[in-house]
Amino acid sequence: MxxxxxxxxxxxxxxxxxxxxxxxxxxxxxxxxxxxxxxxTLVCNDTSGLSDGEKQGREALKYVDKSTMPNKNCLNCGLYKAPAKAGECGGCTILKGPIHPEGYCTGWSPKAG
Ligand code: SF4
Structure with a gap:
């Protein structure tokens, strides 16, 4: 037992x-x-809060989260708006919605100075 x-x-x-x-x-x-x-990994392609027109604006300027253009990305674009907190998506003067610092669109314009 x-x-x-x-x-x-x-x-x-x-x-x-x-x-x-x-x-x-x-x-x-x-x-x-x-x-x-x-x-x-930072992802800045959530356009769920945007209007159809705002989404079309991103498509028209061929916005992408990862630039394929040498030496051209949102971070060195004069139209980029830095995020309030480091590591978050920024914004853009001409495109609505979240913008990745390493992104790109055909509206790219060099920073002044
Ligand atoms: S204009 Fe284009 S490249 Fe410049 S910050 Fe806006 S989305 Fe990025």
């Missing part, structure tokens, strides 16, 4: 330990991500 109880306890202990190992294995990446070890 005593022996049988020991086996049960032992199995239970093994299962419990196995569960803890599995929990630690699957939780570790989530915990690391929560610690900011992985940099979150």
């Amino acid at each position: 005593e022996d049988s109880n020991r086996k049960t306890f032992s199995r239970r202990a093994v299962l419990k330990r196995g569960g803890l190992v599995a929990l630690a294995t699957f939780s570790a990446p989530a915990l690391l991500a929560g610690c900011g070890s992985k940099k979150k």
Whole structure:
């Protein structure tokens, strides 16, 4: 009888330990991500709050979140409006909606000075 109880306890202990190992294995990446070890990618293409005309304006000027033009992006454009907080989407004088600092559109204009 005593022996049988020991086996049960032992199995239970093994299962419990196995569960803890599995929990630690699957939780570790989530915990690391929560610690900011992985940099979150900035995306500035949510146009859900814009009117159809404002969306068309972005399309007409071919706005993209990532410039393919050498040495031309929103950050060095004279029409870019920096965000209130670093790491957030900025704005633009001629286009409505969120603007990525590394974005680009055909309205690009060099900064004065
Ligand atoms: S005009 Fe175009 S390139 Fe310049 S900040 Fe606005 S979206 Fe970016």
